[in-house]
Amino acid sequence: MRYSYVSHLECPKCDLIYRKDEVHHLCECGSPLLVRYDLEALGRDIKPDALVEREQNLWRYHEWLPVEDTANVVSLGEGMTPLVPMAKLGKEIGLFHLYMKDEGMVPSGSFKARGAAVGISKAKELGVEEIAMPTNGNAGAAWSLYAARAGIKATIVMPVDAPEITRRECVVAGANLHLIDGLISDAGKTVAQAVKDFGLYDASTLKEPYRIEGKKTMGLELAEQMNWAMPNVILYPTGGGVGLIGIYKALLELKEMGWIEGNLPRLVAVQSTGCAPIVQAWQDKKSSSDYWENSETQAFGINVPKAIGDFLVLDAIYQTNGCAVAIDDQTMLKELHTIAQIEGAFICPEGAAAFAAARELKNKAWIGEEETVVVLNTGQGIKYPDTVESHPPVLKKGEPLTRP
Amino acid sequence: MRYSYVSHLECPKCDLIYRKDEVHHLCECGSPLLVRYDLEALGRDIKPDALVEREQNLWRYHEWLPVEDTANVVSLGEGMTPLVPMAKLGKEIGLFHLYMKDEGMVPSGSFKARGAAVGISKAKELGVEEIAMPTNGNAGAAWSLYAARAGIKATIVMPVDAPEITRRECVVAGANLHLIDGLISDAGKTVAQAVKDFGLYDASTLKEPYRIEGKKTMGLELAEQMNWAMPNVILYPTGGGVGLIGIYKALLELKEMGWIEGNLPRLVAVQSTGCAPIVQAWQDKKSSSDYWENSETQAFGINVPKAIGDFLVLDAIYQTNGCAVAIDDQTMLKELHTIAQIEGAFICPEGAAAFAAARELKNKAWIGEEETVVVLNTGQGIKYPDTVESHPPVLKKGEPLTRP
Numbered sequence: 011m012r013y014s015y016v017s018h019l020e021c022p023k024c025d026l027i028y029r030k031d032e033v034h035h036l037c038e039c040g041s042p043l044l045v046r047y048d049l050e051a052l053g054r055d056i057k058p059d060a061l062v063e064r065e066q067n068l069w070r071y072h073e074w075l076p077v078e079d080t081a082n083v084v085s086l087g088e089g090m091t092p093l094v095p096m097a098k099l100g101k102e103i104g105l106f107h108l109y110m111k112d113e114g115m116v117p118s119g120s121f122k123a124r125g126a127a128v129g130i131s132k133a134k135e136l137g138v139e140e141i142a143m144p145t146n147g148n149a150g151a152a153w154s155l156y157a158a159r160a161g162i163k164a165t166i167v168m169p170v171d172a173p174e175i176t177r178r179e180c181v182v183a184g185a186n187l188h189l190i191d192g193l194i195s196d197a198g199k200t201v202a203q204a205v206k207d208f209g210l211y212d213a214s215t216l217k218e219p220y221r222i223e224g225k226k227t228m229g230l231e232l233a234e235q236m237n238w239a240m241p242n243v244i245l246y247p248t249g250g251g252v253g254l255i256g257i258y259k260a261l262l263e264l265k266e267m268g269w270i271e272g273n274l275p276r277l278v279a280v281q282s283t284g285c286a287p288i289v290q291a292w293q294d295k296k297s298s299s300d301y302w303e304n305s306e307t308q309a310f311g312i313n314v315p316k317a318i319g320d321f322l323v324l325d326a327i328y329q330t331n332g333c334a335v336a337i338d339d340q341t342m343l344k345e346l347h348t349i350a351q352i353e354g355a356f357i358c359p360e361g362a363a364a365f366a367a368a369r370e371l372k373n374k375a376w377i378g379e380e381e382t383v384v385v386l387n388t389g390q391g392i393k394y395p396d397t398v399e400s401h402p403p404v405l406k407k408g409e410p411l412t413r414p
Numbered sequence: 415m416r417y418s419y420v421s422h423l424e425c426p427k428c429d430l431i432y433r434k435d436e437v438h439h440l441c442e443c444g445s446p447l448l449v450r451y452d453l454e455a456l457g458r459d460i461k462p463d464a465l466v467e468r469e470q471n472l473w474r475y476h477e478w479l480p481v482e483d484t485a486n487v488v489s490l491g492e493g494m495t496p497l498v499p500m501a502k503l504g505k506e507i508g509l510f511h512l513y514m515k516d517e518g519m520v521p522s523g524s525f526k527a528r529g530a531a532v533g534i535s536k537a538k539e540l541g542v543e544e545i546a547m548p549t550n551g552n553a554g555a556a557w558s559l560y561a562a563r564a565g566i567k568a569t570i571v572m573p574v575d576a577p578e579i580t581r582r583e584c585v586v587a588g589a590n591l592h593l594i595d596g597l598i599s600d601a602g603k604t605v606a607q608a609v610k611d612f613g614l615y616d617a618s619t620l621k622e623p624y625r626i627e628g629k630k631t632m633g634l635e636l637a638e639q640m641n642w643a644m645p646n647v648i649l650y651p652t653g654g655g656v657g658l659i660g661i662y663k664a665l666l667e668l669k670e671m672g673w674i675e676g677n678l679p680r681l682v683a684v685q686s687t688g689c690a691p692i693v694q695a696w697q698d699k700k701s702s703s704d705y706w707e708n709s710e711t712q713a714f715g716i717n718v719p720k721a722i723g724d725f726l727v728l729d730a731i732y733q734t735n736g737c738a739v740a741i742d743d744q745t746m747l748k749e750l751h752t753i754a755q756i757e758g759a760f761i762c763p764e765g766a767a768a769f770a771a772a773r774e775l776k777n778k779a780w781i782g783e784e785e786t787v788v789v790l791n792t793g794q795g796i797k798y799p800d801t802v803e804s805h806p807p808v809l810k811k812g813e814p815l816t817r818p
Contacts, residue, residue, distance in 0.1 A: 092491020
């Protein structure tokens, strides 16, 4: 049995095929490339039971991943995050089967660790010596750390407004970090120039084909954790959209192999009202989005005015009869506090937006109370201290405390 | 088969026995109480193979835990943290089998989640309505969150110098938080008074017997992850010492059941030179420690001038032929950066101190290069932003970046 069943790269727009063992970025038509596998052979060689005793991280799905030699795997134990029942919140919302897949519990505290683990491992396999990428913070942090582990250099550019802690993660990992007085799209232009000037490996969202394969494991895990019976609805906070695209890709691959059956879950892209290009495009029934001018939101991870993979996100929504929802910052912060106070989970604002969207879609009866609903929390609340105001009283030694 | 094999509480100092189904704190002799199990029956009823297909969190060891009714389990999916090979660091130090058990990958980002999950679950089972505790930050954060999930109120007192993020975790969870202009020992006095004044449940370190049972699962997991063949040395950053006591208790229980054999791992308590009461006591061959005056260290979690369980920590060290090591702040911060830069792991200063201790003990030939060594990293680096200085250059839109 092979370690990986990867076969080739394919353009989802023009169907052009590329070799798997060479460095490729976008298709010559400008589209991102997708990784394809020999799923027929894989389906013959492996059955779900074979997974049971495997290691508890995303590499348990190595056949569905692009790394061909186990010696190139760069891992900090990422993946197999818990699927946490949210019974009290569900009762309040009126959803009786509500779950959170908690992506805070991975190295660097955000789901970006998955893309970084697989992306850096494949970069190592391809002989890459230095990567470069724009980021809203968390991806840069994760890629800097995994690059350090792989012995690969990293050049990172992030907006000055990105979460402060993510700067320090890049710096402690030894990355070459620059801030930019602008948005991630401005950072992207600077990185594109540096890639050209210095011959770096462009690790920008969807400009290399492997990050999505790491994100895909969220879908594989979810399917296995639910014993191959899928939920009715999956909600995902959507900036660049790779998480949602990855989950959709996982579900398609499992369906092709016959491991899951019936309708796929309805996929919901959740954005901020301050930056909602996908929501706008979906409302207009369009297949791609327009640049969102003057975007702004406290959920920094989803402040992406124009995603290169927008057409893939929209396709996933349309194909699954999903939808797209925008949540304002005040509503998402209220949800964040509610979830901490009744469920004991301190989640990131992006994750809170997705829960708020579940609440809104239940109120509109787009989700029924007996449906099984999974919300992806994409990171730990501790990376976003500013979401919580704290003014505790200060006692002198020996001074008694007061109770509310 | 029973869900829990708990039988009673026992005083390790005067051997007095207490009932398992009542609220108890310290023994009447002043010592912490330990939870005892019917290990003989458990050994008859279960074999290691039975664990393989269980859920991937600490509740897979429910027979070794004090919660008797599964309905009282309060869980966010904590436990089964990865055991990460540290090959590059090991090569640099001269240790060829070096591993990190990464306790950052749990809810709230520190190992305190284990004690909180089990402690709060048992408090729920005992009908507790409000807990109170002093904390150096991480424990208060974890207990606040799990208490919120359980519907239990929490009163928390922490030093003003405790990590800022941990305040916000308490507040977002709805805890009644007070800061105190002093150390955790001062916070402890205030809590003791509040416990008396308001009839609260005292959840201070080792003043309730169940936190240690949660910590114990680190030892159970380690044994299972190493296929019941134990490492030669385990290093643990030691403040209150419950982690180390818990691991030792796990090993003793497994040994009594015959699941592990031979010498136990040598246990190493790692402290800061700015607060090293256990190290001092060990050097003086004493069985308990003296209050450490004017303690100070950036590794705030191990700034505990006098631990109530000091005699249990020292006993674990003596019984396993272990030792105690103090590391200065500069050395631990250097180790923290080295680990991020070559292993890609951004760990907490307490964890970095334990790695620095491994390096020192290898240099002194107290650890041999072929020995298997496990270092516990007790939390995520992202909870301690001040350990990393960051002054990245800021670009204007369109400005090209520079490379080092």
